[in-house]
Amino acid sequence: MSTRIPEGVLELVDGLYLVTGYPCDPRPVPDYSGASVYLARGRGKECILVDSGFRRFTDSIVDLLDQMGVTASDVKMVVYTHGHGDHAESCEYFRRQGATTAIHEAARNAGDWGRSPVRADRFFRDGDVLEAAGLKLQAYHTPGHTPDSSCFLLDMAGSRVLFAGDLAGWYFPGRESDYGQMVASVEKVRKLGADLICGGHWLCGGDVDAYWDKLAKSLGEGIFSLVDRFNATEHCELTAKRFQARQRSRVCHPEDPS
Ligand SMILES: [Zn+2]
Numbered sequence: 001m002s003t004r005i006p007e008g009v010l011e012l013v014d015g016l017y018l019v020t021g022y023p024c025d026p027r028p029v030p031d032y033s034g035a036s037v038y039l040a041r042g043r044g045k046e047c048i049l050v051d052s053g054f055r056r057f058t059d060s061i062v063d064l065l066d067q068m069g070v071t072a073s074d075v076k077m078v079v080y081t082h083g084h085g086d087h088a089e090s091c092e093y094f095r096r097q098g099a100t101t102a103i104h105e106a107a108r109n110a111g112d113w114g115r116s117p118v119r120a121d122r123f124f125r126d127g128d129v130l131e132a133a134g135l136k137l138q139a140y141h142t143p144g145h146t147p148d149s150s151c152f153l154l155d156m157a158g159s160r161v162l163f164a165g166d167l168a169g170w171y172f173p174g175r176e177s178d179y180g181q182m183v184a185s186v187e188k189v190r191k192l193g194a195d196l197i198c199g200g201h202w203l204c205g206g207d208v209d210a211y212w213d214k215l216a217k218s219l220g221e222g223i224f225s226l227v228d229r230f231n232a233t234e235h236c237e238l239t240a241k242r243f244q245a246r247q248r249s250r251v252c253h254p255e256d257p258s
Helices: 055-067 091-096 105-113 179-190 208-220 229-252
Strands: 009-013 016-019 038-041 047-050 075-079 100-104 122-124 129-132 135-141 150-156 159-165 196-199
Touching: 009 159, 009 196, 009 229, 016 055, 075 091, 075 129, 091 100, 100 105, 105 122, 179 208, 196 208
Parallel strands: 047 075, 075 100, 100 122, 159 196
Antiparallel strands: 009 016, 016 038, 038 047, 129 135, 135 150, 150 159
16 A cells, blocks of 8 residues: 655655654754654554654644544554653553553553553563554563563564664663663563664664664663664654665665675
């Protein structure tokens, strides 16, 4: 199905889009606080979202989906990488439109951390497969940024896509982050061999191994984010462009092992 791609939305691979919060924020960015929202198209018009953003951005996100020919009721499932407001505050809206909302079971206690609990339909565990719209996501519990942080692996149009949330950024010492867990979670997901890492505020679609190495090193040095969130928009645009060019050249030259 061909999809019109409105300004502000990035196509990552066939059927997978970064419907980010940035079109909703005034630019230049005095307050870049929106997390990335990803849309994966599945069966027919049905689709899933990975994270759905702040409540105050919901109208803008819904408008972008509308321009892509997707209504809120086509969203069959929203999976959350964790319950922070910039990722999950709009949960209730999509739930009311009929989407199944899913988050790791550790989010049941999210109220203990000074934020509202996410009202999810499903609390999953490590290793669970989440299915909707003809798509299957493998869930991995990856605590560190928060106790309920999770990653999801999806095979999409020949690419192995890892939704990583805020693993790799950001570490909040003294709040709900746990340094040891973060290091262990990075080691856990780097073994999955993803081609494209879709983060909560960043993308990595080039040399993924080099990225994990850099991240492991920076964690060892006590630096907890490789991403300057104020440049997140430019970073995502550039990475998406490079990744698509790389995938295209793979398709054109399948014998090329690089
Ligand atoms: Zn977060």
